[in-house]
Amino acid sequence: MQIRGKSHPVQDLIQELREIFLSLGFDEVENPIFIPEEDVYKQYGKEAAVVLDRCYYLAVLxxxxxxxxxxxxxxxxxxxxxxxxxxxxxxxxxxxxxxxxxxxxxxxxxxxxxxxxxxxxxxxxxxxxxxxxKPIPTSLTLRSHMTAGWFLTLQAILPRSKLPLKLFSIGLRFRREQRLDKSHLRAHYGASCVIADKKLELEDCFKISKEILGRLGFKDIEFKKKASSSNYYEDCSEYEVFSRGLEIADCGFYAKRALRNYGIDVEVFNIGFGLERILMLKLGKEDVREILYPQFYSKFELSDKEIASQLSIAEKPKTKEAKELAKKIETVARKNSATRSPCEFLAWKGKLFGKSIEVWVYEAEKDKLLLGPAALNEIYVYDGNIYGIPESGELREKLREVVENGIKVRFSFLEAISNYFAKVIEESLKEGKTEGEISIKMAKSYRDINVEIPENVLRYITSKQKEISLRGPIFMSVKFQLSEA
Known part of the structure; x- marks a missing residue:
């Protein structure tokens, strides 16, 4: 079975935001990434020189x-x-x-x-x-704010659009930060939207901002007016948006002066969200680098579900018939597990590689059971530990807690062992053998029951001083021999 891959939390949030914006009637656009220096001056006016200090300029060879x-x-x-x-x-x-x-x-x-x-x-x-x-600098910059692209997009779209116009764009922003630390990145994701109309009310714009954040799970939202607005915003119209003490968005009305530079004669409200900051709150992280680059900055953690999904059966038969044989061995063994010995049960009578064979599950020693007590164990992962636990009967309190709260692995001891037996029989027949006996007595480790645990999981369990308890008395035997067709 193909295991589904793991997506990046930033991309998950991007998809969630896309659905929110689209459901609220916003059209999606891709804003320009390369912004001419002259446009920064058009938008920021006298503040442009300060803003450009945070921009990356493109150079060419x-x-x-x-x-x-x-x-x-x-x-x-x-x-x-x-x-x-x-x-x-x-x-x-x-x-x-x-x-x-x-x-x-x-x-x-x-x-x-x-x-x-x-x-x-x-x-x-x-x-x-x-x-x-040697590289030669150009006058092209990488966008440091999504706003830099909005003026160009609005200039192109407004002449042929019906009002009100509602657009959103999600993508990277690049800033020449002097340092990288838990609150500063040189490239980070922003989600930004604009509403353009002849007349807009601030309260209506706050309402839609709250609606977007509310759908992301933020209820305690506070708008704080900035003491000094950026030049591309109207005076006293820029607000920072906080939740749980962290700034997660910035909003305001674009300055009429800046809009006129692009031939835009309507009001435009903008709100921009910092995706990594939103995820810091949603995931309870304190370092923004851990959000975007977990491969470099996050501690190595595996959930019980992740561990369980990575466990697999080590040896499996290859042919369709041998795979069916594995299922038959498991079914017959489980059905007759409590039968007292000596006993034997026919698990398979059919053909493998064109040869007619019989396969028996048996116990020859007197006054035993067909299977040992651990052969029917199920596999659970709980709190980073891996346990083999009986499928029935009285359990100690600790094991009951594991069964009730742990993650059950998709295969059991018996399924893994039956696959091993079928694999050995398959290979024996390929080698020309006409009969054979295979047994597993006392399992001392997970390898003895044909379970594979990847290296990354083993390293994690060792580093966390957790336990792998896949062992116990299996005492299961299988024999095969050629038979008459």
Whole structure:
């Protein structure tokens, strides 16, 4: 059975927010990620220089003019006599003029001159111009606020849209933070929405903000007016949104001055949510890095459900018939488990690899039971421990707690053992054996009952000083022999 993979909590929240916005009548858009510097000035006015200090500027690598000198030609000949220098000059010129992409340069040399990739790289290595290229800054920035993209989007959409216009966008924001710590990231996710109309009331905008946060499970919401609004907001219209003492959103009306720079003559309300901060509250985390990058910052934890889902049967038969044999062995053994010995029960009479065989579950020793007491154990995970527990009968208080509150694994001792027996019989017949006996007596570890526990689970259990208690008296035997068809 294919086990479903584990999704990232940020992506789960993004999907949840998408459904909330869509259900409230917001249309989804993708806002631009690359923002020209001039747009930051349009939006922020005199504050732009301060804002740009937090932005990342994009830089590009210039394409050098590659000249081929006499000493280059001699070295090229040593690498490969197949290389035509005049054609090489043409290729370099196409690269300089942008007709040939940089990442296609090596492949072009390989194809043009029928040389190896290694030799093509040697040729390029002759020219220090490639190694000495320095990035040249552009006036393009990575968006530091989703707002930077909203002005451009509204400018494009409003002329052809009916009012009121309700849009949302979810994506990354990039900020040149001076430090990375439990409350600062250089890239983080924001969910942002805008409402545009001829006239908007603040209370109506607060109401929809509360509705969005309420559907995320936040009831104790507080709007605090900022003492000083950002330049792209109208004076005294910017509010910070708090829940349980943590700022999770920011909202306000876009400044008419900034809107006029884009030919927008309606009112626009915006609210932006910090997704990692929302998850800090929902998941009870104190470090924002642990939310976005759990692989680097979170402590290694496995839930009982996660442990249980990773346990599996180690050895399984491959053929359809042998898989059916495993089920028959389990069924017959379970049905007759309490029969006193000596006894034997036919579990299978049929064909494997074209050979007719009989398979018996048996106990030859006198005055015993067909199965030992641990053979019918079920497997449970509780508080990070793995237990084998009898399926019936009186249980100690601790084991009752495990059964009542733990996670039951999807297979039992008997199913795992029956698969092992069927696997051995399958392989024995392939090797040409005509009969055999297989037994499991006292299981001292999980390996003895054909259970596989992944390394990450073993490391976790060891590090937490937890217990794996999959052992006990199994005393189960199976025999097989060829029979007449």
């Amino acid at each position: 210039p394409r050098p003019d590659i000249g081929i000198k006499k000493d280059h030609i001699a070295e090229i000949r040593k690498i490969s006599p197949k290389i035509d220098v005049e054609k090489l000059k043409t290729i370099f010129r196409e690269y300089k003029e942008g007709k040939l992409e940089a990442d296609d340069l090596v492949e072009r040399l390989v194809i043009e001159f029928n040389i190896s990739r290694k030799d093509a790289i040697k040729v390029l290595d002759l020219f220090p111009e490639f190694r000495e290229i």
